[in-house]
Amino acid sequence: xxxxxxxxxxxxxxxxxxxxxxxxxxxxxxxxxxxxxxxxxxxxxxxxxxxxxxxxxxxxxxxxxxxxxxxxxxxxxxxxxxxxxxxxxxxxxxxxxxxxxxxxxxxxxxxxxxxxxxxxxxxxxxxxxxxxxxxxxxxxxxxxxxxxxxxxxxxxxxxxxxxxxxxxxxxxxxxxxxxxxxxxxxxxxxxxxxxxxxxxxxxxxxxxxxxxxxxxxxxxxxxxxxxxxxxxxxxxxxxxxxxxxxxxxxxxxxx
Ligand SMILES: [Zn+2]
Numbered sequence: 058x059x060x061x062x063x064x065x066x067x068x069x070x071x072x073x074x075x076x077x078x079x080x081x082x083x084x085x086x087x088x089x090x091x092x093x094x095x096x097x098x099x100x101x102x103x104x105x106x107x108x109x110x111x112x113x114x115x116x117x118x119x120x121x122x123x124x125x126x127x128x129x130x131x132x133x134x135x136x137x138x139x140x141x142x143x144x145x146x147x148x149x150x151x152x153x154x155x156x157x158x159x160x161x162x163x164x165x166x167x168x169x170x171x172x173x174x175x176x177x178x179x180x181x182x183x184x185x186x187x188x189x190x191x192x193x194x195x196x197x198x199x200x201x202x203x204x205x206x207x208x209x210x211x212x213x214x215x216x217x218x219x220x221x222x223x224x225x226x227x228x229x230x231x232x233x234x235x236x237x238x239x240x241x242x243x244x245x246x247x248x249x250x251x252x253x254x255x256x257x258x259x260x261x262x263x264x265x266x267x268x269x270x271x272x273x274x275x276x277x278x279x280x281x282x283x284x285x286x287x288x289x290x291x292x293x294x295x296x297x298x299x300x301x302x303x304x305x306x307x308x309x310x311x312x
Contacts, residue, residue: 148183
C-alpha cells in the first residue's frame with residue numbers, strides 16, 4: 058500500500074470533487090494519507106478529514122508563512138487539536154526564507170514554540186524548510202527531544218545523512234522525477250530504506266508526466282517507480298517498506 062505522508066486535501070483545488078476523489082483512493086492502493094495543516098483553519102480541516110476518512114490522519118500546526126498569526130489563543134487551540142486521537146503530528150512547521158511572508162525572528166520564535174510543544178506532547182514534527190537550512194539545523198539542535206520528518210526534502214545527500222543520523226526521516230515526492238532536479242534523486246538513491254517516506258504535497262508538485270496538473274496521492278506511483286530505479290530495488294518491496302515506515306513514524310496501529 059502507498060503512503061502519502063504530506064497532503065493538502067482541504068485546498069480549494071479539491072472543492073469540486075473532494076469526496077469522490079478521496080473515496081477513490083483506496084482502490085488505487087493508497088493506504089494512509091496525512092493531511093497537513095498550515096494555519097488554524099487548515100489544521101481544523103485536517104482533523105475533520107481524518108475524522109471522516111478511516112485512512113486519513115491529521116498533522117496540525119502553523120506554517121512559517123503564517124507565523125505572524127501566532128498568539129496565546131492560537132497555541133491553546135493548537136494544543137486542543139493536537140490532542141485529537143486522529144492527530145498524529147505537529148506540522149507543517151519550520152522556516153521559509155524564500156518567501157519571508159512572516160519576519161524571520163517571528164518565524165524562528167513560532168517554530169521553537171511548536172518544537173517545544175511537540176516535545177511536550179510526544180508528537181513527531183512535519184518540517185517545512187526552504188532556503189533556511191542552517192538556521193533550521195541550529196534550532197533543531199536546541200530541541201533534541203523533537204524528532205520528525207523533513208517534508209519535501211531539498212538538501213544534499215550529505216545533509217540528509219546527517220539528519221538521518223540525528224533520528225529524522227526524509228520525505229520525498231514529485232521532485233524525484235523532475236528532469237532538472239539533481240538533489241532529490243540523489244537523496245532518494247542514498248537514504249537508508251528504513252528512514253524514507255513518500256508524499257505528494259498535493260495539489261502541488263505533480264510528478265512527471267503530470268507536471269503542471271493538479272496532484273493527488275495516486276501520482277506517488279511515479280515517485281515509487283523512479284525511486285525503485287534509482288535505488289535498484291523492487292518497486293513492490295520499496296512501496297511496502299515505505300508504508301511500514303509511515304505506520305511506525307506516525308504511530309498508526311488502528312487502520
Ligand atoms: Zn505542504
